[in-house]
Amino acid sequence: MAFLTKKKLVLAVGLLVIVGGAGAFYSKSKTPVVEAPRFRTAPADTGNITQSVTATGTINPVALINIGSQVSGTVSELKADFNDHVTKGQVLLKLDPTIFNAQIRQAEAQLASARASLRLAQATHSRNQTLVTQSFISPLALDQSKREVDVAQANIQLAEAQLARAQADLNNSVIRAPIDGVIIKRTVDLGQTVAASFTTPQLFQIARDLTKMQIDTSVSEADVGSLKEGQEARFVVDAYPDKEFSARMRQFRLAANVVQNVVTYNVVLDVDNQDELLKPGMTAQVRLLVGNRQNVLRVPTAALRFRLSDEEIEKQKKLAAASASASASASASASASATAAAQDDDAGFRSKADLARLFRIYTLDAKNQPKAQEVKIGLSNFRYTEIVGGDLKKGDQVITRAIGNEKEGGM
Numbered sequence: 001m002a003f004l005t006k007k008k009l010v011l012a013v014g015l016l017v018i019v020g021g022a023g024a025f026y027s028k029s030k031t032p033v034v035e036a037p038r039f040r041t042a043p044a045d046t047g048n049i050t051q052s053v054t055a056t057g058t059i060n061p062v063a064l065i066n067i068g069s070q071v072s073g074t075v076s077e078l079k080a081d082f083n084d085h086v087t088k089g090q091v092l093l094k095l096d097p098t099i100f101n102a103q104i105r106q107a108e109a110q111l112a113s114a115r116a117s118l119r120l121a122q123a124t125h126s127r128n129q130t131l132v133t134q135s136f137i138s139p140l141a142l143d144q145s146k147r148e149v150d151v152a153q154a155n156i157q158l159a160e161a162q163l164a165r166a167q168a169d170l171n172n173s174v175i176r177a178p179i180d181g182v183i184i185k186r187t188v189d190l191g192q193t194v195a196a197s198f199t200t201p202q203l204f205q206i207a208r209d210l211t212k213m214q215i216d217t218s219v220s221e222a223d224v225g226s227l228k229e230g231q232e233a234r235f236v237v238d239a240y241p242d243k244e245f246s247a248r249m250r251q252f253r254l255a256a257n258v259v260q261n262v263v264t265y266n267v268v269l270d271v272d273n274q275d276e277l278l279k280p281g282m283t284a285q286v287r288l289l290v291g292n293r294q295n296v297l298r299v300p301t302a303a304l305r306f307r308l309s310d311e312e313i314e315k316q317k318k319l320a321a322a323s324a325s326a327s328a329s330a331s332a333s334a335s336a337s338a339t340a341a342a343q344d345d346d347a348g349f350r351s352k353a354d355l356a357r358l359f360r361i362y363t364l365d366a367k368n369q370p371k372a373q374e375v376k377i378g379l380s381n382f383r384y385t386e387i388v389g390g391d392l393k394k395g396d397q398v399i400t401r402a403i404g405n406e407k408e409g410g411m
Helices: 002-029 098-133 139-172 310-325 328-338 352-356 403-408
Strands: 039-043 045-061 064-068 073-078 091-095 174-176 181-186 202-207 212-220 232-237 240-259 262-272 283-300 358-364 370-380 384-389 397-402
Touching (some): 039 358, 045 262, 045 370, 045 384, 091 202, 212 240, 212 283, 283 397
Antiparallel strands (some): 039 397, 045 212, 045 283, 064 202, 091 174, 181 202, 212 262, 232 283, 358 397, 370 384
């Protein structure tokens, strides 16, 4: 009897366990499954936006003079070196004057000979004038003597010109500084031969004033429309990574530079270098400030680049088809919304100015489904973009990227 009672107790406990497990499984199966978020979003908010144009340039002196030699010779004296401050007219180097002095003496001798020939021709012509009056010689002989006088005078002028050239060559053998400045480059040494046969050899390079510098930058043709003279700029150099310098746009040069079908324009900026931290030839990373907006509606710029994947478009089509059984009109509306990203808009009927700043972004609706919206943008930078038109409101969650794609990209 006791054995039967114990057996019934075990059966009752086992039955309770089975019933409890089934109830737990049933209640678990009834728990709603929460779908994992598929998109990363950010709220549309209000704030400030600064738009800038970036470019890379080289820091150069405002006035950079290349000093050469008009004559050939051997450097006999070198009186200036790198980084020397020189004044206008100061002697930088001298070439060996031996050949130039010899040329001067040769030209002086030729001039003396021409003058002697002139005196002889004048005396002969004077005698011939007397002889013609006495009919001892013909008038033709008188004319020939007059010609000899003219030739002798021309030879004197030629000899004087040759002497002046020889003296100029001697003067040019002494190289002087044309301006006040600093020597930043020297390409000649003592005893070196300077040859000025076809091109003028470069001996020195002088910067007028290193406290006033300029940046020569190359700006893409897509950015030149927003540039104006006098715009402020900021730049950094590798030598001082923690220091930012100021500049101001001085000139936009119209000559285009085309390299591999890429068109750029040279933009010159003025830089104040009173402390002389900036050196010629440094590379500057420049930001030209072309626009600024205060307290405007803005979204992350990444939202303008987001597009639905083919899988998301197919998923929205299926959701639209599933809801079609509830209402035919609701089905038509949902289908149109689901396929908005795949349909063409009325771009052909819009002006080019409107299309240039018109973009499609995606927001999340009440069911956490992506919804396309067309917005018109204003200023934009790498972080934020201004919204100037459309139905977007502050606080709307805009999609910046798909979380699945983000994981695949390793972020």
